[in-house]
Amino acid sequence: MNGLLLLPLLVPLAGGLLPLFSGRSGLAMERGAGLLATLVMLPVAVALFQAAAGGQIVVYAMGDWQAPFGITLVLDRLAAWMILVTAVLAAGVMLFSVGRADESGRHFHVLFQFQLLGIYGAFLAGDLFNLFVFFEVLLIASYALLSHGAGAERTMAAVRVAVLNLLGSTVFLVAVACIYSAAGTLNFADLARRAADLPADRLGLWQAGAWLLLVVFALKAALLPLGFWLPGAYRAADGAVAALFSILTKVGVVAIIRVCTLIFPALDAGPVIQVAALGTLVLGFTGMLSARRLAGLAAHAVIVSVGVLFVSVALFTRDSLAAGLYYAAHGTLATGLLFLVSTRIGMVRGETGDRLVAGPAFRGRTALPVAFLLAAVAVAGLPPLGGFLAKLAILDAAMSGAGTAWTFAAVLGASLFSIVALARAGTIVFWTVGRDRGEVVELPGWRPLAVSGVALLLVALVLLAAFAGPALDQAGEVAAQLLDRDAYVRAVLGAGLEGGS
Amino acid sequence: MEALLATAIGALVAAGVYLALRPRLFSILLGMTLLSYAVNLFLLASGGVLADTAPLTDRPGPWPDPLPQALVLTAIVISFGMTALVIVLALRAVSERGHDRVDAAPGEEGE
Numbered sequence: 001m002n003g004l005l006l007l008p009l010l011v012p013l014a015g016g017l018l019p020l021f022s023g024r025s026g027l028a029m030e031r032g033a034g035l036l037a038t039l040v041m042l043p044v045a046v047a048l049f050q051a052a053a054g055g056q057i058v059v060y061a062m063g064d065w066q067a068p069f070g071i072t073l074v075l076d077r078l079a080a081w082m083i084l085v086t087a088v089l090a091a092g093v094m095l096f097s098v099g100r101a102d103e104s105g106r107h108f109h110v111l112f113q114f115q116l117l118g119i120y121g122a123f124l125a126g127d128l129f130n131l132f133v134f135f136e137v138l139l140i141a142s143y144a145l146l147s148h149g150a151g152a153e154r155t156m157a158a159v160r161v162a163v164l165n166l167l168g169s170t171v172f173l174v175a176v177a178c179i180y181s182a183a184g185t186l187n188f189a190d191l192a193r194r195a196a197d198l199p200a201d202r203l204g205l206w207q208a209g210a211w212l213l214l215v216v217f218a219l220k221a222a223l224l225p226l227g228f229w230l231p232g233a234y235r236a237a238d239g240a241v242a243a244l245f246s247i248l249t250k251v252g253v254v255a256i257i258r259v260c261t262l263i264f265p266a267l268d269a270g271p272v273i274q275v276a277a278l279g280t281l282v283l284g285f286t287g288m289l290s291a292r293r294l295a296g297l298a299a300h301a302v303i304v305s306v307g308v309l310f311v312s313v314a315l316f317t318r319d320s321l322a323a324g325l326y327y328a329a330h331g332t333l334a335t336g337l338l339f340l341v342s343t344r345i346g347m348v349r350g351e352t353g354d355r356l357v358a359g360p361a362f363r364g365r366t367a368l369p370v371a372f373l374l375a376a377v378a379v380a381g382l383p384p385l386g387g388f389l390a391k392l393a394i395l396d397a398a399m400s401g402a403g404t405a406w407t408f409a410a411v412l413g414a415s416l417f418s419i420v421a422l423a424r425a426g427t428i429v430f431w432t433v434g435r436d437r438g439e440v441v442e443l444p445g446w447r448p449l450a451v452s453g454v455a456l457l458l459v460a461l462v463l464l465a466a467f468a469g470p471a472l473d474q475a476g477e478v479a480a481q482l483l484d485r486d487a488y489v490r491a492v493l494g495a496g497l498e499g500g501s
Numbered sequence: 502m503e504a505l506l507a508t509a510i511g512a513l514v515a516a517g518v519y520l521a522l523r524p525r526l527f528s529i530l531l532g533m534t535l536l537s538y539a540v541n542l543f544l545l546a547s548g549g550v551l552a553d554t555a556p557l558t559d560r561p562g563p564w565p566d567p568l569p570q571a572l573v574l575t576a577i578v579i580s581f582g583m584t585a586l587v588i589v590l591a592l593r594a595v596s597e598r599g600h601d602r603v604d605a606a607p608g609e610e611g612e
Contacts, residue, residue, distance in 0.1 A: 129572055136579050140586060147590060152597040159526065159594050160603070162587045166533050167521065169583065173540045173576055177547035180569065 004051060005060040005073045007044045008083055008120035011037050016113030031098060034109030038087075038094040041116070045080075045087035052080035053474075055481060057491035059126070067492045068187035072126035074492060077478040078325070079123040082254055085329045086119050086247050088460045089336050095453030096340050097240035100347075104149040104238065111148065115141035115244065122251050126492060128176050128186040128213075131255065135172070135220070139165050142248065145241045146233060157236035164219070164229050172216045178209030189492035191263045192485050210264045214256060214273075221252030222306050224279040231287060234299035239343025242295065243336040249306050250328050257313055257321070261482045270314045274403060277310030281410045285417035289424075294342035294354035297425055301338055301379045304414050305331035311411060312394040315401040321479035323393035326472050330386040330464055334378035337457040341375045344368060344450065345429060348440040356425055358434035365440060369430045371454055376422040378461050381415050386465035391415060393472060502552050506542060513539035526591045526601040530584070537580035544573045 015037020019030040051058055052075055062071040094112065102108035118138025125131040139162075147158035180186055182205040183194045198206055219226040230249070234242045260269055284307050287300030309331060312324035345368060346354030362369055374385075381387030391411060398407040464471055481487065513535050520532030548566030556567035595601045 129575070133575065133579070136583065140583060143586060143590065147593070152594065155590060155594045155597055159587065159590045162583075162590055163521075163529055163533065166580075166583055166587060167536070169580070170533075170536045170540045173544055176572070177540075177544045177569075180572075181547040181549070 002058055002060045004044075004047060005058060005075050005124060008041065008048070008124065009073075009117060011041055011044060012113040012117040012120065015040075016110045016117070020107075020110060027102065030107065030109040031102060034102075034112055035094060035098065037113055038090050038116070041087045042091055045084040048075060049080045049084050051075065052077045055477065057481075057488060059492050059494070066494075067126065068185050068190035071130055072187065072492060073124045074126040074188070074488075075124060076488065076491075077474075077481045078254065078257065081325060081329070081474070081478050082123045082250065083120055085250075085332055086116065086123075089247055089332055089457070090116055090244065092333075092453045092457040092460070093240050093244045093336060093340070095456060096243070096343075096450050097453075098449045100450065101148070101238045101240040108145075108148060111141050111144045112244070114138075115145060117141075119247060119251055123254060126188055128179065128188070128191075132169070132172050132176060135251075136169060138248070138251065139169070142245065145244070146237050148241060149238050151236075154236045154238075157233045161229055161233045168216050168219045171212055175209045175212035175216060178205050178212065182206035182209060187492070188258070188262055189489045193489050193493065195263055195266065207267065210259075210267050211269075213259060214264075214269055217252045217255045217259070218273075218276070219252070221249050221256065221310070222280070222303060223252075223273070223310060224276045224283060224307075227280060227283070227303060227306070230303060231296060231299040234302065234339075235293065235295045239295065239339050239346070242298065243339035243343075246302050246305075246335040246339065247332050249302060250309075250332055253306065253309055253313065253328065257324075257482065261316060261321075262485055262488060265316075265485070270316050271402065273310055274314035274407075277307050277314055278406055278410045279307075280304075280310065281307035281414045283307075285414045285421065288418055288421035291421065291425070292356055294345060294356065294425060294429070295339070297356075297421060298335060298338045298342050298379075301418065302335045304418060305335055305379075308391070308394065308411060308414065311407055312397060315397060316483075317397060317401065318476065318479045318483060319397035320394070320401065321482060322472060322475040323390060323397045325475040325478050326386070326464075326468075327390035327394060329471070329475075330378070330390050330461065333457050333461050333464070334375065334385075334387060337371075337454065337461065338375040338379050340454050340457065341368070341371045344454070345372065349429075350441050352434070356428045358428065358432040360438050360440045361433040362430055363439055367451075369426075371458070372426060372429070374458060374461075376426060380418040380422055382419070384465060385461055386468055386471075389465065389468045389472070502550050503546075506546050506550060510539050510542050510546070513542070524602055524604050526595065526603060529603065530588060530591060533587070534584055537576075537584065541573050541576055541580070544576055545569055 015033045019033040022029045058075040060073040115138055118134050118141060121134030122131060125134055143158050143162045146161060147155050182202040183191055185191055222230040234245060280303060284300050284304030288297055291297040291300060309324050309328055312320045342354050349359045352359035378385045378387055381391045395408060395411060398404050517532045517535035517539060520528045548569035551563060551565040554565055556564050
């Protein structure tokens with residue numbers, strides 16, 4: 001039963017690795033395996049969600065080495081929630097990439113699966129060092145995916161991100177070493193147990209490690225002073241890759257949520273994160289307004305969604321965490337969708353691409369403009385989609401916290417400016433026609449799959465809005481479980497606790 | 502022993518940070534390598550420093566903590582792989598752009 005926890009690791013591993021052994025048949029084989037593995041992960045994610053839905057925390061000890069000594073995978077509601085979101089996003093992006101992104105370079109699907117392996121692993125990791133290892137797995141795949149295709153701009157973007165994250169990994173290891181020498185363990189549950197009664201002379205080391213850890217996670221999540229790498233990288237990446245990357249920032253957010261609720265509640269990092277989040281919002285919508293390409297617009301939309309998410313999460317109350325998690329699901333799918341639609345628009349506009357200038361006419365082509373409209377509605381957080389409800393819940397939760405006025409101003413301001421930026425982009429792309437630009441081009445082949453990828457994300461967003469009540473309740477349960485540290489410690493350490501230590 | 506280790510880590514970090522801030526990819530990569538050496542030593546020291554002993558032996562104690570050694574081994578492998586990948590990426594960037602400066606000239610890379 002607990003072996004179910006291995007599936008999110010084994011399915012992408014098999015889907016990525018096996019076609020490599022098949023010899024020269026190449027792309028078709030990789031494509032089939034990739035599609036299969038990504039689609040199989042949907043029922044697996046649902047099964048994991050079911051397994052965590054009762055509120056129990058499922059623990060898998062590798063090789064039956066019990067925590068805190070072995071490698072543990074832990075499935076709680078938070079991990080299940082994020083795995084489900086990732087699986088849905090990955091399925092949409094995978095369908096979209098077939099026949100386009102995967103033909104512009106070698107081994108796209110292999111890298112894609114390894115990226116997913118790292119993401120799922122990071123959600124399931126039960127100790128700091130395995131979190132580091134899974135981060136590296138997802139990073140190394142992301143460098144290769146980022147430089148996938150061709151062009152000096154793309155390669156240089158990958159080099160920049162790689163160097164920056166190499167630095168991040170260095171800081172991560174320093175943090176791990178500090179925390180290990182302060183507490184003598186790296187297991188999350190064991191750390192949570194020991195956090196309360198650390199010897200006074202170790203406290204400085206512990207806090208230094210904790211803050212360094214938050215810095216690293218903030219770098220992954222693109223929180224303000226550490227988020228400047230994101231727009232350049234996402235803009236340079238292939239659209240499908242960038243769409244998948246919209247979950248990457250959330251991996252950093254989830255890591256921050258995990259360590260702040262479980263291990264470092266005494267650190268009181270909330271106010272610092274909140275200030276940074278407000279700044280991130282301002283940076284995000286400024287970037288959206290000044291974007292010169294749809295890809296740049298979408299990249300800054302990711303930053304805005306990170307900002308909104310952190311504004312909410314930073315309060316670390318049940319309501320704010322719940323609203324934040326619901327928004328995380330919505331925002332990830334919405335920004336992913338915007339990337340996909342923008343890519344599609346850039347393709348049909350021929351040489352005009354996704355630059356925000358007058359281009360060819362969209363005469364008689366309604367599907368793409370409507371898809372852009374829906375993506376824009378989702379990203380901006382307008383009714384009837386879930387972004388509106390999420391922001392409502394976030395503002396509602398912010399009423400009880402500190403800095404309410406700032407939160408209201410930043411979230412509502414970001415929404416307003418997002419609407420302006422998206423409306424401007426839509427007006428330029430669809431309503432202004434350049435002289436002698438003719439009409440948009442028809443795309444050859446594989447169209448149904450790309451459309452079904454976009455449709456899948458759209459349907460997921462609509463379902464998230466239609467069942468917002470149950471979804472928000474679920475998010476509330478996730479938040480409640482996060483705040484119940486003892487339950488996590490009991491579930492992971494279990495028998496070891498009664499034996500004493 | 503501690504003083505020696507601390508000095509070595511400090512020197513490696515100082516040199517690594519300096520090199521990582523240079524505007525050429527070659528120096529940056531050297532800096533990254535030095536930083537990863539420093540962090541490996543730091544990780545090794547996190548379990549406490551003991552000379553002339555080995556973990557998991559039947560000799561009388563005190564024994565050093567074996568876990569940081571396992572962590573360092575993993576960290577070395579990972580940083581080795583990462584550095585190799587970044588070098589390949591950097592080589593590709595150099596062959597595509599004709600130079601290895603990271604501060605690209607204005608206009609070279611549009612939005």
